[in-house]
Amino acid sequence: MDKQTARKVLENPEFQKMERQKSMLGWGFSAIILIMYFSFIWIIGSNPDLLRTPVSANGITTWGIYVGIFVIVFSFVTTGIYVSIANGKFEKMTQDVVKSVRGEK
Amino acid sequence: MKLRNSLMFAAMSLMASGGVWADALTGDVEKQPLNIAAIVMFFIFVGFTLGITVWASKQNKSTKDYYTAGGGISGFQNGLAIAGDYMSAASFLGISAMVFTSGYDGLIYSTGFLVGWPIVLFLVAERLRNLGKFTFSDVAAYRLGQTPVRLFAASGAILVVIFYLIAQMVGAGKLIELLFGLDYIYAVILVGVLMVCYVLFGGMLATTWVQIIKAVMLLSGATFMSFMILKHAGFSFETMFKQATDIHEKGTHILGPGPLVKNPIDAISLGMALMFGTAGLPHILMRFFTVPDAKEARKSVFVATGLIGYFYLLTFIIGFGAIIFVTKDNPHFFHQVMKEGKSVYELIGGNNMAAIHLSEALGGNLFLGFISAVAFATILAVVAGLALSGASAVSHDIYASVIRKGQATQQEEMRVSKMTTLALGVLSIIFGVMFESQNVAFMVGLAFAIAASANFPVLMLSMFWKNLTTRGAVAGGFTGLILALVLIVLGPTVWVSVLHHEKAIFPYGNPAIFSIPAAFIVGWLVSILDNSEQAKKDREGFESQYVRSMTGIGAADASDH
Numbered sequence: 001m002d003k004q005t006a007r008k009v010l011e012n013p014e015f016q017k018m019e020r021q022k023s024m025l026g027w028g029f030s031a032i033i034l035i036m037y038f039s040f041i042w043i044i045g046s047n048p049d050l051l052r053t054p055v056s057a058n059g060i061t062t063w064g065i066y067v068g069i070f071v072i073v074f075s076f077v078t079t080g081i082y083v084s085i086a087n088g089k090f091e092k093m094t095q096d097v098v099k100s101v102r103g104e105k
Numbered sequence: 106m107k108l109r110n111s112l113m114f115a116a117m118s119l120m121a122s123g124g125v126w127a128d129a130l131t132g133d134v135e136k137q138p139l140n141i142a143a144i145v146m147f148f149i150f151v152g153f154t155l156g157i158t159v160w161a162s163k164q165n166k167s168t169k170d171y172y173t174a175g176g177g178i179s180g181f182q183n184g185l186a187i188a189g190d191y192m193s194a195a196s197f198l199g200i201s202a203m204v205f206t207s208g209y210d211g212l213i214y215s216t217g218f219l220v221g222w223p224i225v226l227f228l229v230a231e232r233l234r235n236l237g238k239f240t241f242s243d244v245a246a247y248r249l250g251q252t253p254v255r256l257f258a259a260s261g262a263i264l265v266v267i268f269y270l271i272a273q274m275v276g277a278g279k280l281i282e283l284l285f286g287l288d289y290i291y292a293v294i295l296v297g298v299l300m301v302c303y304v305l306f307g308g309m310l311a312t313t314w315v316q317i318i319k320a321v322m323l324l325s326g327a328t329f330m331s332f333m334i335l336k337h338a339g340f341s342f343e344t345m346f347k348q349a350t351d352i353h354e355k356g357t358h359i360l361g362p363g364p365l366v367k368n369p370i371d372a373i374s375l376g377m378a379l380m381f382g383t384a385g386l387p388h389i390l391m392r393f394f395t396v397p398d399a400k401e402a403r404k405s406v407f408v409a410t411g412l413i414g415y416f417y418l419l420t421f422i423i424g425f426g427a428i429i430f431v432t433k434d435n436p437h438f439f440h441q442v443m444k445e446g447k448s449v450y451e452l453i454g455g456n457n458m459a460a461i462h463l464s465e466a467l468g469g470n471l472f473l474g475f476i477s478a479v480a481f482a483t484i485l486a487v488v489a490g491l492a493l494s495g496a497s498a499v500s501h502d503i504y505a506s507v508i509r510k511g512q513a514t515q516q517e518e519m520r521v522s523k524m525t526t527l528a529l530g531v532l533s534i535i536f537g538v539m540f541e542s543q544n545v546a547f548m549v550g551l552a553f554a555i556a557a558s559a560n561f562p563v564l565m566l567s568m569f570w571k572n573l574t575t576r577g578a579v580a581g582g583f584t585g586l587i588l589a590l591v592l593i594v595l596g597p598t599v600w601v602s603v604l605h606h607e608k609a610i611f612p613y614g615n616p617a618i619f620s621i622p623a624a625f626i627v628g629w630l631v632s633i634l635d636n637s638e639q640a641k642k643d644r645e646g647f648e649s650q651y652v653r654s655m656t657g658i659g660a661a662d663a664s665d666h
Contacts (some may be wrong), residue, residue: 045369
């Protein structure tokens, strides 16, 4: 890609909007996953008894099992949300930018 | 059947040493009697996949067909293939065995292997698709000096591939000895030969389909097992846990964190290696070039995350099922051996056989055969992906880009790729024989550590930071690579467990918490101090690289020639 096209895209307000929103979403979601996972590991290392406590008084299923399964399910759900936004809204914005830049040439 | 074995599997031995890699099968095993059902089913799988290879070989005309299946794999197919590439036999057997012996710890391990995937999606997948052509080095070297950066990225890729391959080959040999009753050496040769066949003739297209078929087989087998276990428990997890804790000698302790994580620093370091290593494994990253565009690349991570997450939930249930069904009073599963003057019960074939014995308990001999064949197919799919990725690093990065400076024809490049595949096949058989009685569990750890500390930082910096220069990338990348290697050798996994020294020089089993930041810091420092002509060019190239990574403009044209 030549420099001019790149400039044109960078100066396109629609691109700037998409870029801002996409990086907020991408880095924000990454931060959520990182914080969730590393606090999980930290609790296991520093206070494992918390995770050994049963959820209900007459049951044996522990908080740890719920938390572990939550980590897996939540990872999947966040990828789903990200893909639906990125493949829907962002993809449309991107195509608009591409079209308008190509059209101007 | 009188068997004496001292099988020490990765999960177990590493638990003692502090670092954990349930991803390789190691130790001594004793050959089992010939398992006809398993062999027949395995040969059906091999025949079918070789048929696909023949078909694929007719489709392969260009380097693009060969390395990336022509970019014509759909997002859903690629998601299945990624899952097939990532779910190794050892993670199926190793993690269910870990649940079988210590319950909850298996789940901790699974989460680490899964959480890298969202990160791959949010930060890596679509940018990689938009920028690269065949290998992740395409992306790392996009705007930087081709020769030094490609040499670095190719060494990172090849080291990861070789370490991973050794672990898989040794695991395959042992597993087949155990499951099929074949000799270790035949097993290793068989895996090596089949791997070469798939990759040499079928390229990425055949490799992809081997991975897809394996993923479907593994997931259906595991689903059936979990269904039977839950049915027995009246579809209640509480009942299942109750049944298991009544039998297990550790009782309700298996429902909480056990001996796996003792030290938060080591645990976080392991987590970092698993998480960022996933985003730096060359054979996984290569899969993103097989889809037509960024949209499909994203979709494939979504599918892969779902399937891999589902698989780990199943292995958790399977581990508990094994506690319930594979009991000590059954001479079919356990036998008594004398250890240090005491008579103890040992699982026949070793602890990693829990899921295999369970399959017999749940579905009889035929299902046992099916699961054994699946375990073997699993190894084949993983090694094929590794071989292709190693071959592309040599032919595309080193030969075509560095040696021939981009002047090689497609035929020449493909010839080198095929020669490399053959060489890798021979090498992996030799390694398999050489390392037969070595503890190779640390090699998977090494592969992940190098991927996380060398490949991942350079990839991230080159995609996101405009001031990265060629010198910075090479210095940072090699810092991470060498530090990861040295710290693992000086740490408890190699220094104590393999080299039998008294005490480790580096106290942690996983270097990632040090080596990843070191790679970033050195890469940053060298870049900002770099005032060379090349550095100026490197920085100027960022704008168009960035625009292409965000929009895909130019990506389609680039992959056509």
